[in-house]
Amino acid sequence: MSDQEKEEIIRTAIRAFPDFPSPGICFRDITPVLKDPLAFCSVIDLFEKHLRANFPKIDVIAGLDSRGFLFGPSLAQRFNIGFLLIRKKGKLPGPTESVSYSLEYGKAELEMQYDAVEPGQKVVLIDDLLATGGLGQDLYFFQEMNSNSA
Numbered sequence: 001m002s003d004q005e006k007e008e009i010i011r012t013a014i015r016a017f018p019d020f021p022s023p024g025i026c027f028r029d030i031t032p033v034l035k036d037p038l039a040f041c042s043v044i045d046l047f048e049k050h051l052r053a054n055f056p057k058i059d060v061i062a063g064l065d066s067r068g069f070l071f072g073p074s075l076a077q078r079f080n081i082g083f084l085l086i087r088k089k090g091k092l093p094g095p096t097e098s099v100s101y102s103l104e105y106g107k108a109e110l111e112m113q114y115d116a117v118e119p120g121q122k123v124v125l126i127d128d129l130l131a132t133g134g135l136g137q138d139l140y141f142f143q144e145m146n147s148n149s150a
């Protein structure tokens with residue numbers, strides 16, 4: 001199957017819900033992608049292809065709470081590398097680093113364990129969608145921890 005066909009399967013599966021969770025927001029619902037093995041596999045295939053083409057060295061896949069957790073582990077398996085959790089505040093034990101950011105609706109704070117990444121490791125952040133790009137701040141989060149974000 002071509003990449004274009006995979007993209008079409010994914011695009012068709014994602015549903016749009018206007019005015020959810022508040023007026024003016026068009027919510028993109030990925031749950032049908034998870035229900036359909038072909039759509040889910042297409043997502044992982046395209047992520048993998050993109051990463052292999054653009055990043056020669058990847059040490060860790062990091063998933064953003066919570067929808068990044070749905071795709072990250074399957075992708076990490078493709079590369080035979082580890083997966084780490086970046087969680088909403090207060091969920092991870094031990095020393096953590098945190099960052100606050102604004103979302104399309106509301107604000108949030110993310111945390112990761114201080115020893116989750118070794119200095120110099122190349123980390124790929126995985127999530128389901130970009131709305132305002134507020135999560136781009138996570139790049140600074142990783143830089144602060146002496147890592148390199150791909």
Ligand SMILES: O=P(O)(O)OC[C@H]1O[C@H](OP(=O)(O)OP(=O)(O)O)[C@H](O)[C@@H]1O
Nearest residue numbers: 065066067103104130131132133134135
């Ligand atoms: O581009 P942005 O404005 O940063 O928004 C995108 C982020 O918002 C959603 O997560 P949310 O915080 O709603 O959490 P959830 O995955 O637990 O629903 C989505 O899964 C992305 O992580």
Ligand SMILES: Nc1ncnc2[nH]cnc12
Nearest residue numbers: 026027028029104105131
């Ligand atoms: N428009 C949107 N659809 C789905 N999830 C979101 N998270 C933030 N904005 C979103």
